[in-house]
Amino acid sequence: MASKRKKYEAAQGIGFLSPAMIVIGIFVMSSIVFALYISFHKVNLFTGYYEFIGLDNYKRIFTDTKTRIAFINILSFVAVVVPVQTILALVMAAVLNANIKGKVGFRTIYFLPTLTSSAALTMIFMFLFSLNGPVNQIALDMNILRESINFLNNPRFALKVIMSMNIWSTVPFFMTVYLAGLQEVPKSIYEASDVDGANSFQKFMHITIPQLKPITTFVLLMGIIGTFQMFDQAYIFSNGSGGPENSTLTVALLIYRNAFGQNNTMGFATAMSIVLSIVVFVVSFIAQKLNKSESLY
Amino acid sequence: MNKKRKYIKWILYGMLIIYGLFTLFPFLWAVSASFKTYKEITGGGLNLIPKQPTIQAFNKLFMIDPNFLRWVINSFFICTIGTFINVFFNSMAGYALARLNFKGKHFVYYGVLISIMVPGQVLLIPNYLIVKSLGLLNSYNAIIIPAAVNATYIVMMRQFYINFPKDIEEAAAIDGLGRLGTFLRISMPLARPAIATQAVFIFLGFWNEFLKPKLYLSDPSKYTLTVGIQSMMSRYSGITQWDEVMAASLISLLPILVIYTVLNKYFMQGIRMDGEK
Numbered sequence: 001m002a003s004k005r006k007k008y009e010a011a012q013g014i015g016f017l018s019p020a021m022i023v024i025g026i027f028v029m030s031s032i033v034f035a036l037y038i039s040f041h042k043v044n045l046f047t048g049y050y051e052f053i054g055l056d057n058y059k060r061i062f063t064d065t066k067t068r069i070a071f072i073n074i075l076s077f078v079a080v081v082v083p084v085q086t087i088l089a090l091v092m093a094a095v096l097n098a099n100i101k102g103k104v105g106f107r108t109i110y111f112l113p114t115l116t117s118s119a120a121l122t123m124i125f126m127f128l129f130s131l132n133g134p135v136n137q138i139a140l141d142m143n144i145l146r147e148s149i150n151f152l153n154n155p156r157f158a159l160k161v162i163m164s165m166n167i168w169s170t171v172p173f174f175m176t177v178y179l180a181g182l183q184e185v186p187k188s189i190y191e192a193s194d195v196d197g198a199n200s201f202q203k204f205m206h207i208t209i210p211q212l213k214p215i216t217t218f219v220l221l222m223g224i225i226g227t228f229q230m231f232d233q234a235y236i237f238s239n240g241s242g243g244p245e246n247s248t249l250t251v252a253l254l255i256y257r258n259a260f261g262q263n264n265t266m267g268f269a270t271a272m273s274i275v276l277s278i279v280v281f282v283v284s285f286i287a288q289k290l291n292k293s294e295s296l297y
Numbered sequence: 298m299n300k301k302r303k304y305i306k307w308i309l310y311g312m313l314i315i316y317g318l319f320t321l322f323p324f325l326w327a328v329s330a331s332f333k334t335y336k337e338i339t340g341g342g343l344n345l346i347p348k349q350p351t352i353q354a355f356n357k358l359f360m361i362d363p364n365f366l367r368w369v370i371n372s373f374f375i376c377t378i379g380t381f382i383n384v385f386f387n388s389m390a391g392y393a394l395a396r397l398n399f400k401g402k403h404f405v406y407y408g409v410l411i412s413i414m415v416p417g418q419v420l421l422i423p424n425y426l427i428v429k430s431l432g433l434l435n436s437y438n439a440i441i442i443p444a445a446v447n448a449t450y451i452v453m454m455r456q457f458y459i460n461f462p463k464d465i466e467e468a469a470a471i472d473g474l475g476r477l478g479t480f481l482r483i484s485m486p487l488a489r490p491a492i493a494t495q496a497v498f499i500f501l502g503f504w505n506e507f508l509k510p511k512l513y514l515s516d517p518s519k520y521t522l523t524v525g526i527q528s529m530m531s532r533y534s535g536i537t538q539w540d541e542v543m544a545a546s547l548i549s550l551l552p553i554l555v556i557y558t559v560l561n562k563y564f565m566q567g568i569r570m571d572g573e574k
Contacts, residue, residue: 010399012476017405020390023446027424028412034423092316095309108561109317112324115553117505119523120546123530124327127539132341134326141343168320176568200305229418232507236527252418259422260512266422273418280416 039271044264057271067272069246070254071279073159074228077250078283081166082223088171089219093178094208107176113169118232125165126152126237152237155247162233162248170226174219181215182208213291220287228280231256251276331355331544338539354540358548365545367518368525371437373552375510375521376503379441383499384492386446391454392484396463406455412448425512439513440506440521447502450495457491458484494563497556504553522549 039057041050061067092110096103113121128135129151139145151157189207198206209216231252234242240257242249251272258269325345330338331354333347358365394406424443433439469483470476485492510521520528526545530537557564 006399009397013393013397013399013402016389016393016397016480019386020409020446020451021405023386023443024408024412024448026427027443028415028420028448029408031420031423031427032415034426035419038422038426092312095312098306098309100306100309100313106313106317108558110320111557111564112320115501115557116546116550117507117523119505119507119526120549121323123526123542123546124323126530126537127330127543128323128326130537130539132339134343137341137343168323172320173568176565180565180568225416229416235511236507236530239530255418255421256508256512259425270419270422273416273422277416277419 035270035274038267039274041267042264043266045266053267057268058275060268061272061275066246066249066254067251070242070249070251073247074230074250074252077159077163077166077230078224078227080163081170081227082220085167085170085174085223086216086219088167089174090178090209090212090216092171093175093182094204096175097179097182107179110172110175112172114173116169118169119236121165121169122233122236125161129157129161153244155245158237158244158247162230162237165233166227166230170223174223177219177222178212178215181212185211217288217291220291221284224284224287225280228252228276228283327543327547330539331547333540335538335540354538354544355548357538357541358544362541364518364520364525368520368522369548371519372504372522372549375437375440376500378437379444379503380496380500382441382445383447383450384496387450387495388454388485388488388492389480390446390451391456392458392480394451394455395458396466409448409451413452421508421512428513434513435515435519436513437519440503440509444503444509447495447499450499453495454488454491457488461487490563490566493560494567497560497563498567500556501553504549 038050040052040054042053042056043050096106100106116124127133130136131148131150131152135151136145136148140148149157151161185208189211190203193203193207229252230250234248234250234253235256238244238248238253240253242253242257255269255273255276258265258272329345329347332350332352334349334351334353337348390409394402394409428434428439428443433442465487466479466483469479474482505523506521507523507527510524511527514520514524517525517528522545526542526549529542529545
């Protein structure tokens with residue numbers, strides 16, 4: 001009797017889980033295996049022919065010029081965006097957490113960029129930075145510029161426009177994560193430091209930052225994972241080309257172009273996607289370690 | 298001391314206001330541009346309030362553009378169906394992992410955890426090939442089916458049901474409700490806050506998704522709003538109609554704004570949940 005009930009419960013469990021298992025099984029688990037398989041092959045999309053070529057796709061990553069450019073672009077992007085967005089989010093969360101009226105109102109406004117799709121955001125920023133757009137106009141009016149800069153078509157500025165947009169749009173999310181973390185910091189620590197005569201800045205440096213360390217790790221990881229895979233903004237900004245002069249060519253964009261272009265480079269693209277994942281994993285691991293070891297002193 | 302406190306407070310307010318303006322600035326310009334004539338936009342000038350306010354851009358989008366309304370409807374369709382399916386599948390899986398006992402449960406749970414960590418880039422190409430071989434290219438199913446389940450929210454629902462008292466469900470079972478009946482009539486309604494939280498984020502995810510519709514939908518009348526807006530870029534021989542593009546961008550923001558203001562509470566819950574991982 002008992003075993004019959006057990007079997008019945010097992011059948012129910014499988015029944016409840018099966019939709020999720022089918023989707024995850026096909027589109028995640030078997031896809032990982034499939035990705036590894038593809039990465040060792042030369043794929044002809046039109047004939048559907050897979051030719052085994054061993055590690056050639058991986059080797060090509062280290063010799064391909066465009067790949068090098070894409071990796072340099074994305075590394076500089078991560079190196080700028082992640083620290084800036086983390087620090088800004090932390091500072092703004094601390095400010096917002098101070099005893100201030102209208103918190104909800106401020107938070108609602110700050111959250112706008114997070115809600116907006118990358119497509120709409122990129123369009124708005126492209127308008128702002130266009131030749132006759134507001135940024136150029138303001139800079140001209142204030143005599144910062146002598147003549148309009150074509151931000152969108154100038155390789156020196158294109159990636160920086162995307163960087164600033166990315167920071168601007170991700171800070172509110174991480175700020176909210178930090179705000180939630182701040183609620184957990186015991187008030188007694190601040191009160192004790194009040195007795196010792198600490199000022200606000202000292203409290204921020206010596207209590208808030210160390211207490212929020214686990215949250216900072218989370219924010220750094222999320223930031224690293226998000227920025228390394230940056231695709232939408234680069235694609236929309238350059239209409240898929242990665243231009244001007246490859247300045248907005250990110251690894252994710254290059255993967256897309258190789259996979260779905262005309263050159264039968266799907267295997268190469270897959271290999272690149274696996275290498276990108278490994279890079280993300282390693283950088284995340286290092287960031288996590290660094291953030292932890294700091295707490296030793 | 299008191300005076301110093303006040304001083305600090307003013308600095309804090311100053312920072313908040315400056316950051317607020319910094320956030321609003323792009324949106325204000327987008328609103329402004331969508332009510333300006335194309336001539337006024339390209340003519341430069343720094344007036345935020347249009348000289349001759351016009352709804353011409355919106356008119357063009359809805360009356361003249363053959364596809365714009367379709368894109369809005371497509372987006373709504375995909376989001377609604379996608380969210381509905383997700384809520385059911387995620388909740389069922391989470392419920393089973395929390396409440397039902399059977400062999401291999403932990404194995405399944407670790408599988409779910411692993412699938413959260415796999416980067417999307419790796420799955421992109423195999424997923425495309427699978428979708429293609431299933432004959433789903435250029436259909437809404439190509440976007441909905443691979444995203445019919447979200448592992449993060451399976452874990453969230455599991456957590457919810459683990460922490461939730463069993464008594465009411467047991468009472469329902471004694472009253473003769475079967476497992477599915479208990480789940481649909483008792484467990485799902487009781488999980489309303491958790492369901493609202495995941496629904497909000499899943500909807501937002503579908504609404505703002507760009508890469509997959511871009512990849513899978515080739516027929517312009519099938520585009521979602523995000524891909525549609527991108528396709529409006531320089532479509533008239535390299536010239537971008539900024540008034541229309543800005544108006545379209547704002548329209549794409551409206552439903553999200555409505556959901557955000559109505560369900561703000563659940564938004565914040567979702568982020569808090571993420572932050573605790």
